[in-house]
Amino acid sequence: MASSGKEIASELLPLIRVYKDGTVERLMGSPYVSPSLHDPEYGVCSKDITISHNPKISARLFCPQTLNQHVPNQKLPVLVYFHGGGFCFESAFSSDHHRFLNRLVSKAQVVAISVEYRLAPEVPLPFCYQDCWAALQWVASHIENEERVSAINKEPWLASYGDFDRVYIGGDSTGGNIVHNIAMKAGTESLSVKIVGAFMSHPYLLSSKPLALEPKGEEFEKYLPCLVWGFLNPSAPGGLDNPMVNPVGLGAPSMAGLGCSKLLVCLSSNDELRPRGVWYYNLVMESGWKGEVELFEVEGEGHAFQIFSVAETHNVKKIINKLASFLV
Incomplete structure:
Protein backbone atom coordinates (compact mmCIF):
# COMPACT_ATOMS: atom_id res chain seq x y z
CA MET A 1 0.00 0.00 0.00
CA PRO A 31 6.77 21.22 -12.75
CA TYR A 32 4.83 22.48 -15.74
CA VAL A 33 5.25 26.13 -16.70
CA SER A 34 3.18 28.32 -19.00
CA PRO A 35 4.47 29.58 -22.34
CA SER A 36 5.35 33.25 -22.62
CA LEU A 37 4.98 35.73 -25.46
CA HIS A 38 7.72 37.79 -23.87
CA ASP A 39 10.62 36.15 -22.05
CA PRO A 40 12.81 39.01 -20.75
CA GLU A 41 15.81 36.81 -19.91
CA TYR A 42 16.31 35.11 -23.27
CA GLY A 43 14.23 37.15 -25.70
CA VAL A 44 12.20 34.16 -26.82
CA CYS A 45 8.44 33.90 -27.27
CA SER A 46 6.58 30.62 -26.89
CA LYS A 47 3.07 29.27 -27.24
CA ASP A 48 1.33 25.90 -27.06
CA ILE A 49 -0.22 24.38 -30.15
CA THR A 50 -2.22 21.31 -31.10
CA ILE A 51 -0.75 19.12 -33.84
CA SER A 52 -3.37 16.39 -33.80
CA HIS A 53 -6.67 15.84 -31.97
CA ASN A 54 -6.82 12.09 -32.64
CA PRO A 55 -4.44 10.99 -31.32
CA LYS A 56 -3.86 13.96 -29.02
CA ILE A 57 -0.44 15.39 -29.89
CA SER A 58 0.52 18.88 -28.84
CA ALA A 59 3.72 20.90 -28.76
CA ARG A 60 5.34 24.05 -27.44
CA LEU A 61 6.56 26.37 -30.17
CA PHE A 62 9.52 28.71 -29.57
CA CYS A 63 10.60 31.67 -31.69
CA PRO A 64 13.12 34.53 -31.17
CA GLN A 65 11.36 37.80 -30.28
CA THR A 66 13.82 39.91 -32.29
CA LEU A 67 12.89 38.19 -35.53
CA ASN A 68 12.40 40.42 -38.56
CA GLN A 69 13.46 43.64 -36.85
CA HIS A 70 16.55 44.03 -39.01
CA VAL A 71 16.23 41.42 -41.76
CA PRO A 72 13.04 41.48 -43.88
CA ASN A 73 11.53 38.08 -44.70
CA GLN A 74 14.05 36.39 -42.46
CA LYS A 75 13.83 32.59 -42.39
CA LEU A 76 15.26 30.49 -39.58
CA PRO A 77 16.25 26.83 -39.24
CA VAL A 78 13.49 24.59 -37.87
CA LEU A 79 14.23 22.26 -34.94
CA VAL A 80 11.81 19.47 -34.01
CA TYR A 81 12.73 18.50 -30.45
CA PHE A 82 11.93 15.35 -28.44
CA HIS A 83 12.26 15.70 -24.66
CA GLY A 84 13.78 13.08 -22.37
CA GLY A 85 12.30 11.52 -19.24
CA GLY A 86 12.49 7.74 -19.49
CA PHE A 87 9.48 7.64 -21.86
CA CYS A 88 7.31 8.04 -18.76
CA PHE A 89 7.79 11.51 -17.25
CA GLU A 90 8.82 15.07 -18.13
CA SER A 91 7.11 17.11 -20.81
CA ALA A 92 7.49 19.71 -23.52
CA PHE A 93 5.74 21.95 -20.97
CA SER A 94 8.05 21.19 -18.03
CA SER A 95 10.22 23.92 -16.52
CA ASP A 96 13.47 22.06 -17.26
CA HIS A 97 12.84 21.63 -20.96
CA HIS A 98 11.19 25.03 -21.35
CA ARG A 99 14.30 26.70 -19.89
CA PHE A 100 16.62 24.64 -22.11
CA LEU A 101 14.68 25.44 -25.29
CA ASN A 102 14.63 29.14 -24.38
CA ARG A 103 18.42 29.10 -24.08
CA LEU A 104 18.94 27.15 -27.28
CA VAL A 105 16.47 29.13 -29.41
CA SER A 106 17.98 32.40 -28.18
CA LYS A 107 21.53 31.35 -29.00
CA ALA A 108 20.88 29.41 -32.21
CA GLN A 109 18.15 31.69 -33.61
CA VAL A 110 15.89 28.85 -34.69
CA VAL A 111 12.18 28.08 -34.63
CA ALA A 112 11.74 25.09 -32.31
CA ILE A 113 8.82 22.69 -31.92
CA SER A 114 9.08 20.71 -28.68
CA VAL A 115 6.78 17.70 -29.09
CA GLU A 116 4.42 16.64 -26.32
CA TYR A 117 4.26 12.96 -27.22
CA ARG A 118 2.11 10.61 -25.17
CA LEU A 119 3.80 8.96 -22.20
CA ALA A 120 4.04 5.36 -21.04
CA PRO A 121 2.68 3.41 -19.29
CA GLU A 122 -0.78 4.86 -20.00
CA VAL A 123 0.10 4.95 -23.70
CA PRO A 124 2.64 2.14 -24.17
CA LEU A 125 5.67 2.12 -26.40
CA PRO A 126 6.01 2.37 -29.39
CA PHE A 127 3.32 5.08 -29.62
CA CYS A 128 5.77 7.82 -28.62
CA TYR A 129 7.70 7.15 -31.85
CA GLN A 130 4.49 7.34 -33.87
CA ASP A 131 3.56 10.64 -32.20
CA CYS A 132 6.96 12.15 -32.95
CA TRP A 133 6.86 10.99 -36.56
CA ALA A 134 3.38 12.49 -36.90
CA ALA A 135 4.70 15.78 -35.50
CA LEU A 136 7.56 15.79 -38.02
CA GLN A 137 5.10 15.08 -40.83
CA TRP A 138 2.95 18.00 -39.61
CA VAL A 139 5.97 20.30 -39.74
CA ALA A 140 6.86 19.05 -43.21
CA SER A 141 3.30 19.57 -44.44
CA HIS A 142 3.76 23.34 -44.15
CA ILE A 143 5.71 23.42 -47.40
CA GLU A 144 3.01 21.67 -49.42
CA ASN A 145 0.46 23.52 -51.54
CA GLU A 146 -1.63 26.18 -49.81
CA GLU A 147 -4.88 24.25 -49.99
CA ARG A 148 -3.36 21.23 -48.29
CA VAL A 149 -1.65 23.32 -45.59
CA SER A 150 -4.87 25.11 -44.70
CA ALA A 151 -6.53 21.76 -44.23
CA ILE A 152 -3.98 20.64 -41.64
CA ASN A 153 -4.10 23.65 -39.32
CA LYS A 154 -1.32 25.87 -40.60
CA GLU A 155 0.79 27.40 -37.82
CA PRO A 156 1.61 31.08 -38.59
CA TRP A 157 4.98 31.26 -36.79
CA LEU A 158 6.20 28.14 -38.51
CA ALA A 159 4.87 29.08 -41.93
CA SER A 160 6.17 32.66 -41.73
CA TYR A 161 9.61 32.13 -40.24
CA GLY A 162 10.58 28.49 -40.82
CA ASP A 163 13.21 27.61 -43.42
CA PHE A 164 12.18 24.14 -44.59
CA ASP A 165 15.50 23.65 -46.36
CA ARG A 166 17.07 23.60 -42.88
CA VAL A 167 15.05 21.15 -40.79
CA TYR A 168 16.71 19.45 -37.82
CA ILE A 169 15.66 16.96 -35.16
CA GLY A 170 17.13 16.70 -31.67
CA GLY A 171 16.55 15.23 -28.24
CA ASP A 172 18.01 14.34 -24.85
CA SER A 173 18.22 10.95 -23.13
CA THR A 174 15.18 8.92 -24.25
CA GLY A 175 14.53 11.84 -26.60
CA GLY A 176 17.89 10.98 -28.15
CA ASN A 177 16.64 7.43 -28.58
CA ILE A 178 13.61 8.86 -30.39
CA VAL A 179 15.94 10.91 -32.62
CA HIS A 180 17.65 7.72 -33.80
CA ASN A 181 14.36 5.98 -34.51
CA ILE A 182 12.93 8.98 -36.37
CA ALA A 183 16.13 9.42 -38.40
CA MET A 184 16.01 5.74 -39.39
CA LYS A 185 12.36 6.06 -40.40
CA ALA A 186 13.13 9.19 -42.42
CA GLY A 187 15.68 7.20 -44.36
CA THR A 188 13.04 4.81 -45.71
CA GLU A 189 9.70 6.64 -45.67
CA SER A 190 8.46 9.56 -47.74
CA LEU A 191 8.76 12.99 -46.12
CA SER A 192 8.29 16.27 -47.96
CA VAL A 193 11.34 17.82 -46.27
CA LYS A 194 14.89 16.57 -45.95
CA ILE A 195 16.32 16.37 -42.43
CA VAL A 196 19.60 18.26 -42.63
CA GLY A 197 20.90 17.20 -39.25
CA ALA A 198 20.10 15.33 -36.05
CA PHE A 199 21.59 15.72 -32.61
CA MET A 200 21.24 13.54 -29.56
CA SER A 201 22.52 14.39 -26.09
CA HIS A 202 23.20 11.60 -23.60
CA PRO A 203 21.19 9.11 -25.71
CA TYR A 204 19.37 6.21 -24.08
CA LEU A 205 20.48 3.05 -25.91
CA LEU A 206 21.05 -0.53 -24.77
CA SER A 207 21.79 -4.11 -25.76
CA SER A 208 21.60 -7.45 -23.96
CA LYS A 209 25.41 -7.59 -23.88
CA PRO A 210 26.90 -5.16 -21.34
CA LEU A 211 29.67 -2.87 -22.49
CA ALA A 212 33.03 -2.80 -20.72
CA LEU A 213 32.09 -0.03 -18.27
CA GLU A 214 28.56 -1.25 -17.55
CA PRO A 215 27.46 -3.60 -14.72
CA LYS A 216 27.68 -7.34 -15.37
CA GLY A 217 25.47 -10.35 -14.67
CA GLU A 218 22.68 -9.82 -12.14
CA GLU A 219 23.81 -6.23 -11.62
CA PHE A 220 23.18 -5.51 -15.29
CA GLU A 221 19.68 -6.93 -14.96
CA LYS A 222 19.10 -4.53 -12.04
CA TYR A 223 20.65 -1.61 -13.91
CA LEU A 224 18.05 1.17 -14.04
CA PRO A 225 18.27 1.77 -17.83
CA CYS A 226 17.56 -1.96 -18.34
CA LEU A 227 14.71 -1.91 -15.83
CA VAL A 228 13.13 1.07 -17.60
CA TRP A 229 12.96 -0.80 -20.91
CA GLY A 230 11.66 -4.00 -19.34
CA PHE A 231 9.02 -2.19 -17.29
CA LEU A 232 7.68 0.02 -20.07
CA ASN A 233 8.04 -2.36 -23.01
CA PRO A 234 7.94 -5.90 -21.58
CA SER A 235 6.60 -7.50 -24.76
CA ALA A 236 9.14 -5.92 -27.14
CA PRO A 237 10.50 -8.67 -29.43
CA GLY A 238 14.13 -9.27 -28.58
CA GLY A 239 13.95 -7.43 -25.27
CA LEU A 240 17.06 -5.28 -24.93
CA ASP A 241 18.03 -6.20 -28.48
CA ASN A 242 14.88 -4.73 -29.98
CA PRO A 243 15.87 -2.22 -32.72
CA MET A 244 14.01 0.56 -30.91
CA VAL A 245 16.67 0.50 -28.17
CA ASN A 246 19.54 -1.44 -29.81
CA PRO A 247 20.40 0.13 -33.19
CA VAL A 248 22.07 -3.10 -34.34
CA GLY A 249 19.68 -5.47 -32.57
CA LEU A 250 17.37 -8.19 -33.77
CA GLY A 251 16.20 -7.35 -37.29
CA ALA A 252 17.52 -3.79 -37.18
CA PRO A 253 18.03 -2.13 -40.58
CA SER A 254 21.49 -0.92 -41.50
CA MET A 255 22.46 2.35 -39.86
CA ALA A 256 23.80 3.39 -43.25
CA GLY A 257 20.17 4.33 -43.92
CA LEU A 258 20.05 7.18 -41.38
CA GLY A 259 17.87 9.83 -43.02
CA CYS A 260 19.92 12.96 -42.36
CA SER A 261 23.10 14.56 -43.68
CA LYS A 262 24.93 15.19 -40.41
CA LEU A 263 24.76 13.85 -36.87
CA LEU A 264 26.02 15.18 -33.53
CA VAL A 265 26.30 12.97 -30.43
CA CYS A 266 26.75 14.95 -27.18
CA LEU A 267 28.04 13.21 -24.05
CA SER A 268 29.24 13.98 -20.51
CA SER A 269 32.16 12.30 -18.79
CA ASN A 270 30.21 11.49 -15.59
CA ASP A 271 27.07 10.13 -17.27
CA GLU A 272 26.42 6.42 -16.79
CA LEU A 273 25.07 6.31 -20.36
CA ARG A 274 28.32 7.72 -21.78
CA PRO A 275 29.61 4.28 -22.92
CA ARG A 276 26.44 3.78 -24.97
CA GLY A 277 26.88 7.15 -26.63
CA VAL A 278 30.44 6.26 -27.66
CA TRP A 279 29.18 2.85 -28.81
CA TYR A 280 26.52 4.50 -30.94
CA TYR A 281 29.02 6.91 -32.48
CA ASN A 282 31.30 3.99 -33.41
CA LEU A 283 28.37 2.04 -34.87
CA VAL A 284 27.55 4.99 -37.13
CA MET A 285 31.20 5.33 -38.14
CA GLU A 286 31.37 1.64 -39.05
CA SER A 287 27.99 1.47 -40.79
CA GLY A 288 28.93 2.93 -44.15
CA TRP A 289 26.64 5.92 -43.62
CA LYS A 290 27.63 8.72 -45.99
CA GLY A 291 26.89 11.65 -43.68
CA GLU A 292 29.09 13.56 -41.24
CA VAL A 293 29.08 12.40 -37.62
CA GLU A 294 30.73 14.15 -34.68
CA LEU A 295 31.22 13.20 -31.04
CA PHE A 296 31.23 16.07 -28.53
CA GLU A 297 31.94 15.59 -24.83
CA VAL A 298 31.77 17.85 -21.77
CA GLU A 299 34.04 16.98 -18.84
CA GLY A 300 32.85 16.75 -15.25
CA GLU A 301 29.11 16.68 -15.89
CA GLY A 302 26.37 14.09 -15.48
CA HIS A 303 23.36 12.93 -17.42
CA ALA A 304 21.45 15.64 -19.33
CA PHE A 305 23.05 18.33 -17.17
CA GLN A 306 22.11 21.06 -19.66
CA ILE A 307 18.43 20.23 -19.08
CA PHE A 308 18.57 20.10 -15.29
CA SER A 309 20.86 23.06 -14.61
CA VAL A 310 18.99 26.15 -13.42
CA ALA A 311 22.17 28.22 -13.60
CA GLU A 312 23.67 28.96 -16.99
CA THR A 313 27.10 27.60 -16.09
CA HIS A 314 30.22 27.53 -18.23
CA ASN A 315 29.49 23.95 -19.31
CA VAL A 316 25.84 24.70 -20.05
CA LYS A 317 26.97 27.54 -22.28
CA LYS A 318 29.53 25.22 -23.87
CA ILE A 319 26.98 22.64 -24.99
CA ILE A 320 24.43 25.29 -25.99
CA ASN A 321 27.08 26.97 -28.14
CA LYS A 322 27.94 23.62 -29.73
CA LEU A 323 24.32 22.86 -30.55
CA ALA A 324 23.82 26.38 -31.89
CA SER A 325 26.81 26.02 -34.23
CA PHE A 326 25.30 22.73 -35.45
CA LEU A 327 21.91 24.27 -36.22
CA VAL A 328 22.89 26.48 -39.16
Whole structure:
Protein backbone atom coordinates (compact mmCIF):
# COMPACT_ATOMS: atom_id res chain seq x y z
CA MET A 1 0.00 0.00 0.00
CA ALA A 2 1.20 3.52 -0.80
CA SER A 3 0.87 6.50 1.52
CA SER A 4 -2.19 7.50 -0.54
CA GLY A 5 -3.97 4.40 0.69
CA LYS A 6 -4.29 2.95 -2.80
CA GLU A 7 -2.93 -0.48 -3.61
CA ILE A 8 0.20 -0.58 -5.77
CA ALA A 9 0.13 -2.79 -8.86
CA SER A 10 3.71 -2.17 -9.94
CA GLU A 11 6.44 0.44 -9.62
CA LEU A 12 9.66 1.50 -11.23
CA LEU A 13 11.58 3.32 -8.55
CA PRO A 14 12.57 6.11 -8.42
CA LEU A 15 10.51 7.06 -11.49
CA ILE A 16 6.86 6.00 -11.35
CA ARG A 17 4.28 4.00 -9.43
CA VAL A 18 1.22 2.32 -10.98
CA TYR A 19 -1.84 1.61 -8.83
CA LYS A 20 -4.39 -1.15 -9.25
CA ASP A 21 -7.08 1.40 -10.09
CA GLY A 22 -5.02 2.32 -13.16
CA THR A 23 -3.71 5.66 -11.96
CA VAL A 24 -0.03 6.51 -12.37
CA GLU A 25 2.03 8.53 -9.91
CA ARG A 26 5.13 10.16 -11.40
CA LEU A 27 7.83 10.46 -8.77
CA MET A 28 10.24 12.55 -10.82
CA GLY A 29 10.03 15.42 -13.27
CA SER A 30 9.99 19.20 -13.12
CA PRO A 31 6.77 21.22 -12.75
CA TYR A 32 4.83 22.48 -15.74
CA VAL A 33 5.25 26.13 -16.70
CA SER A 34 3.18 28.32 -19.00
CA PRO A 35 4.47 29.58 -22.34
CA SER A 36 5.35 33.25 -22.62
CA LEU A 37 4.98 35.73 -25.46
CA HIS A 38 7.72 37.79 -23.87
CA ASP A 39 10.62 36.15 -22.05
CA PRO A 40 12.81 39.01 -20.75
CA GLU A 41 15.81 36.81 -19.91
CA TYR A 42 16.31 35.11 -23.27
CA GLY A 43 14.23 37.15 -25.70
CA VAL A 44 12.20 34.16 -26.82
CA CYS A 45 8.44 33.90 -27.27
CA SER A 46 6.58 30.62 -26.89
CA LYS A 47 3.07 29.27 -27.24
CA ASP A 48 1.33 25.90 -27.06
CA ILE A 49 -0.22 24.38 -30.15
CA THR A 50 -2.22 21.31 -31.10
CA ILE A 51 -0.75 19.12 -33.84
CA SER A 52 -3.37 16.39 -33.80
CA HIS A 53 -6.67 15.84 -31.97
CA ASN A 54 -6.82 12.09 -32.64
CA PRO A 55 -4.44 10.99 -31.32
CA LYS A 56 -3.86 13.96 -29.02
CA ILE A 57 -0.44 15.39 -29.89
CA SER A 58 0.52 18.88 -28.84
CA ALA A 59 3.72 20.90 -28.76
CA ARG A 60 5.34 24.05 -27.44
CA LEU A 61 6.56 26.37 -30.17
CA PHE A 62 9.52 28.71 -29.57
CA CYS A 63 10.60 31.67 -31.69
CA PRO A 64 13.12 34.53 -31.17
CA GLN A 65 11.36 37.80 -30.28
CA THR A 66 13.82 39.91 -32.29
CA LEU A 67 12.89 38.19 -35.53
CA ASN A 68 12.40 40.42 -38.56
CA GLN A 69 13.46 43.64 -36.85
CA HIS A 70 16.55 44.03 -39.01
CA VAL A 71 16.23 41.42 -41.76
CA PRO A 72 13.04 41.48 -43.88
CA ASN A 73 11.53 38.08 -44.70
CA GLN A 74 14.05 36.39 -42.46
CA LYS A 75 13.83 32.59 -42.39
CA LEU A 76 15.26 30.49 -39.58
CA PRO A 77 16.25 26.83 -39.24
CA VAL A 78 13.49 24.59 -37.87
CA LEU A 79 14.23 22.26 -34.94
CA VAL A 80 11.81 19.47 -34.01
CA TYR A 81 12.73 18.50 -30.45
CA PHE A 82 11.93 15.35 -28.44
CA HIS A 83 12.26 15.70 -24.66
CA GLY A 84 13.78 13.08 -22.37
CA GLY A 85 12.30 11.52 -19.24
CA GLY A 86 12.49 7.74 -19.49
CA PHE A 87 9.48 7.64 -21.86
CA CYS A 88 7.31 8.04 -18.76
CA PHE A 89 7.79 11.51 -17.25
CA GLU A 90 8.82 15.07 -18.13
CA SER A 91 7.11 17.11 -20.81
CA ALA A 92 7.49 19.71 -23.52
CA PHE A 93 5.74 21.95 -20.97
CA SER A 94 8.05 21.19 -18.03
CA SER A 95 10.22 23.92 -16.52
CA ASP A 96 13.47 22.06 -17.26
CA HIS A 97 12.84 21.63 -20.96
CA HIS A 98 11.19 25.03 -21.35
CA ARG A 99 14.30 26.70 -19.89
CA PHE A 100 16.62 24.64 -22.11
CA LEU A 101 14.68 25.44 -25.29
CA ASN A 102 14.63 29.14 -24.38
CA ARG A 103 18.42 29.10 -24.08
CA LEU A 104 18.94 27.15 -27.28
CA VAL A 105 16.47 29.13 -29.41
CA SER A 106 17.98 32.40 -28.18
CA LYS A 107 21.53 31.35 -29.00
CA ALA A 108 20.88 29.41 -32.21
CA GLN A 109 18.15 31.69 -33.61
CA VAL A 110 15.89 28.85 -34.69
CA VAL A 111 12.18 28.08 -34.63
CA ALA A 112 11.74 25.09 -32.31
CA ILE A 113 8.82 22.69 -31.92
CA SER A 114 9.08 20.71 -28.68
CA VAL A 115 6.78 17.70 -29.09
CA GLU A 116 4.42 16.64 -26.32
CA TYR A 117 4.26 12.96 -27.22
CA ARG A 118 2.11 10.61 -25.17
CA LEU A 119 3.80 8.96 -22.20
CA ALA A 120 4.04 5.36 -21.04
CA PRO A 121 2.68 3.41 -19.29
CA GLU A 122 -0.78 4.86 -20.00
CA VAL A 123 0.10 4.95 -23.70
CA PRO A 124 2.64 2.14 -24.17
CA LEU A 125 5.67 2.12 -26.40
CA PRO A 126 6.01 2.37 -29.39
CA PHE A 127 3.32 5.08 -29.62
CA CYS A 128 5.77 7.82 -28.62
CA TYR A 129 7.70 7.15 -31.85
CA GLN A 130 4.49 7.34 -33.87
CA ASP A 131 3.56 10.64 -32.20
CA CYS A 132 6.96 12.15 -32.95
CA TRP A 133 6.86 10.99 -36.56
CA ALA A 134 3.38 12.49 -36.90
CA ALA A 135 4.70 15.78 -35.50
CA LEU A 136 7.56 15.79 -38.02
CA GLN A 137 5.10 15.08 -40.83
CA TRP A 138 2.95 18.00 -39.61
CA VAL A 139 5.97 20.30 -39.74
CA ALA A 140 6.86 19.05 -43.21
CA SER A 141 3.30 19.57 -44.44
CA HIS A 142 3.76 23.34 -44.15
CA ILE A 143 5.71 23.42 -47.40
CA GLU A 144 3.01 21.67 -49.42
CA ASN A 145 0.46 23.52 -51.54
CA GLU A 146 -1.63 26.18 -49.81
CA GLU A 147 -4.88 24.25 -49.99
CA ARG A 148 -3.36 21.23 -48.29
CA VAL A 149 -1.65 23.32 -45.59
CA SER A 150 -4.87 25.11 -44.70
CA ALA A 151 -6.53 21.76 -44.23
CA ILE A 152 -3.98 20.64 -41.64
CA ASN A 153 -4.10 23.65 -39.32
CA LYS A 154 -1.32 25.87 -40.60
CA GLU A 155 0.79 27.40 -37.82
CA PRO A 156 1.61 31.08 -38.59
CA TRP A 157 4.98 31.26 -36.79
CA LEU A 158 6.20 28.14 -38.51
CA ALA A 159 4.87 29.08 -41.93
CA SER A 160 6.17 32.66 -41.73
CA TYR A 161 9.61 32.13 -40.24
CA GLY A 162 10.58 28.49 -40.82
CA ASP A 163 13.21 27.61 -43.42
CA PHE A 164 12.18 24.14 -44.59
CA ASP A 165 15.50 23.65 -46.36
CA ARG A 166 17.07 23.60 -42.88
CA VAL A 167 15.05 21.15 -40.79
CA TYR A 168 16.71 19.45 -37.82
CA ILE A 169 15.66 16.96 -35.16
CA GLY A 170 17.13 16.70 -31.67
CA GLY A 171 16.55 15.23 -28.24
CA ASP A 172 18.01 14.34 -24.85
CA SER A 173 18.22 10.95 -23.13
CA THR A 174 15.18 8.92 -24.25
CA GLY A 175 14.53 11.84 -26.60
CA GLY A 176 17.89 10.98 -28.15
CA ASN A 177 16.64 7.43 -28.58
CA ILE A 178 13.61 8.86 -30.39
CA VAL A 179 15.94 10.91 -32.62
CA HIS A 180 17.65 7.72 -33.80
CA ASN A 181 14.36 5.98 -34.51
CA ILE A 182 12.93 8.98 -36.37
CA ALA A 183 16.13 9.42 -38.40
CA MET A 184 16.01 5.74 -39.39
CA LYS A 185 12.36 6.06 -40.40
CA ALA A 186 13.13 9.19 -42.42
CA GLY A 187 15.68 7.20 -44.36
CA THR A 188 13.04 4.81 -45.71
CA GLU A 189 9.70 6.64 -45.67
CA SER A 190 8.46 9.56 -47.74
CA LEU A 191 8.76 12.99 -46.12
CA SER A 192 8.29 16.27 -47.96
CA VAL A 193 11.34 17.82 -46.27
CA LYS A 194 14.89 16.57 -45.95
CA ILE A 195 16.32 16.37 -42.43
CA VAL A 196 19.60 18.26 -42.63
CA GLY A 197 20.90 17.20 -39.25
CA ALA A 198 20.10 15.33 -36.05
CA PHE A 199 21.59 15.72 -32.61
CA MET A 200 21.24 13.54 -29.56
CA SER A 201 22.52 14.39 -26.09
CA HIS A 202 23.20 11.60 -23.60
CA PRO A 203 21.19 9.11 -25.71
CA TYR A 204 19.37 6.21 -24.08
CA LEU A 205 20.48 3.05 -25.91
CA LEU A 206 21.05 -0.53 -24.77
CA SER A 207 21.79 -4.11 -25.76
CA SER A 208 21.60 -7.45 -23.96
CA LYS A 209 25.41 -7.59 -23.88
CA PRO A 210 26.90 -5.16 -21.34
CA LEU A 211 29.67 -2.87 -22.49
CA ALA A 212 33.03 -2.80 -20.72
CA LEU A 213 32.09 -0.03 -18.27
CA GLU A 214 28.56 -1.25 -17.55
CA PRO A 215 27.46 -3.60 -14.72
CA LYS A 216 27.68 -7.34 -15.37
CA GLY A 217 25.47 -10.35 -14.67
CA GLU A 218 22.68 -9.82 -12.14
CA GLU A 219 23.81 -6.23 -11.62
CA PHE A 220 23.18 -5.51 -15.29
CA GLU A 221 19.68 -6.93 -14.96
CA LYS A 222 19.10 -4.53 -12.04
CA TYR A 223 20.65 -1.61 -13.91
CA LEU A 224 18.05 1.17 -14.04
CA PRO A 225 18.27 1.77 -17.83
CA CYS A 226 17.56 -1.96 -18.34
CA LEU A 227 14.71 -1.91 -15.83
CA VAL A 228 13.13 1.07 -17.60
CA TRP A 229 12.96 -0.80 -20.91
CA GLY A 230 11.66 -4.00 -19.34
CA PHE A 231 9.02 -2.19 -17.29
CA LEU A 232 7.68 0.02 -20.07
CA ASN A 233 8.04 -2.36 -23.01
CA PRO A 234 7.94 -5.90 -21.58
CA SER A 235 6.60 -7.50 -24.76
CA ALA A 236 9.14 -5.92 -27.14
CA PRO A 237 10.50 -8.67 -29.43
CA GLY A 238 14.13 -9.27 -28.58
CA GLY A 239 13.95 -7.43 -25.27
CA LEU A 240 17.06 -5.28 -24.93
CA ASP A 241 18.03 -6.20 -28.48
CA ASN A 242 14.88 -4.73 -29.98
CA PRO A 243 15.87 -2.22 -32.72
CA MET A 244 14.01 0.56 -30.91
CA VAL A 245 16.67 0.50 -28.17
CA ASN A 246 19.54 -1.44 -29.81
CA PRO A 247 20.40 0.13 -33.19
CA VAL A 248 22.07 -3.10 -34.34
CA GLY A 249 19.68 -5.47 -32.57
CA LEU A 250 17.37 -8.19 -33.77
CA GLY A 251 16.20 -7.35 -37.29
CA ALA A 252 17.52 -3.79 -37.18
CA PRO A 253 18.03 -2.13 -40.58
CA SER A 254 21.49 -0.92 -41.50
CA MET A 255 22.46 2.35 -39.86
CA ALA A 256 23.80 3.39 -43.25
CA GLY A 257 20.17 4.33 -43.92
CA LEU A 258 20.05 7.18 -41.38
CA GLY A 259 17.87 9.83 -43.02
CA CYS A 260 19.92 12.96 -42.36
CA SER A 261 23.10 14.56 -43.68
CA LYS A 262 24.93 15.19 -40.41
CA LEU A 263 24.76 13.85 -36.87
CA LEU A 264 26.02 15.18 -33.53
CA VAL A 265 26.30 12.97 -30.43
CA CYS A 266 26.75 14.95 -27.18
CA LEU A 267 28.04 13.21 -24.05
CA SER A 268 29.24 13.98 -20.51
CA SER A 269 32.16 12.30 -18.79
CA ASN A 270 30.21 11.49 -15.59
CA ASP A 271 27.07 10.13 -17.27
CA GLU A 272 26.42 6.42 -16.79
CA LEU A 273 25.07 6.31 -20.36
CA ARG A 274 28.32 7.72 -21.78
CA PRO A 275 29.61 4.28 -22.92
CA ARG A 276 26.44 3.78 -24.97
CA GLY A 277 26.88 7.15 -26.63
CA VAL A 278 30.44 6.26 -27.66
CA TRP A 279 29.18 2.85 -28.81
CA TYR A 280 26.52 4.50 -30.94
CA TYR A 281 29.02 6.91 -32.48
CA ASN A 282 31.30 3.99 -33.41
CA LEU A 283 28.37 2.04 -34.87
CA VAL A 284 27.55 4.99 -37.13
CA MET A 285 31.20 5.33 -38.14
CA GLU A 286 31.37 1.64 -39.05
CA SER A 287 27.99 1.47 -40.79
CA GLY A 288 28.93 2.93 -44.15
CA TRP A 289 26.64 5.92 -43.62
CA LYS A 290 27.63 8.72 -45.99
CA GLY A 291 26.89 11.65 -43.68
CA GLU A 292 29.09 13.56 -41.24
CA VAL A 293 29.08 12.40 -37.62
CA GLU A 294 30.73 14.15 -34.68
CA LEU A 295 31.22 13.20 -31.04
CA PHE A 296 31.23 16.07 -28.53
CA GLU A 297 31.94 15.59 -24.83
CA VAL A 298 31.77 17.85 -21.77
CA GLU A 299 34.04 16.98 -18.84
CA GLY A 300 32.85 16.75 -15.25
CA GLU A 301 29.11 16.68 -15.89
CA GLY A 302 26.37 14.09 -15.48
CA HIS A 303 23.36 12.93 -17.42
CA ALA A 304 21.45 15.64 -19.33
CA PHE A 305 23.05 18.33 -17.17
CA GLN A 306 22.11 21.06 -19.66
CA ILE A 307 18.43 20.23 -19.08
CA PHE A 308 18.57 20.10 -15.29
CA SER A 309 20.86 23.06 -14.61
CA VAL A 310 18.99 26.15 -13.42
CA ALA A 311 22.17 28.22 -13.60
CA GLU A 312 23.67 28.96 -16.99
CA THR A 313 27.10 27.60 -16.09
CA HIS A 314 30.22 27.53 -18.23
CA ASN A 315 29.49 23.95 -19.31
CA VAL A 316 25.84 24.70 -20.05
CA LYS A 317 26.97 27.54 -22.28
CA LYS A 318 29.53 25.22 -23.87
CA ILE A 319 26.98 22.64 -24.99
CA ILE A 320 24.43 25.29 -25.99
CA ASN A 321 27.08 26.97 -28.14
CA LYS A 322 27.94 23.62 -29.73
CA LEU A 323 24.32 22.86 -30.55
CA ALA A 324 23.82 26.38 -31.89
CA SER A 325 26.81 26.02 -34.23
CA PHE A 326 25.30 22.73 -35.45
CA LEU A 327 21.91 24.27 -36.22
CA VAL A 328 22.89 26.48 -39.16
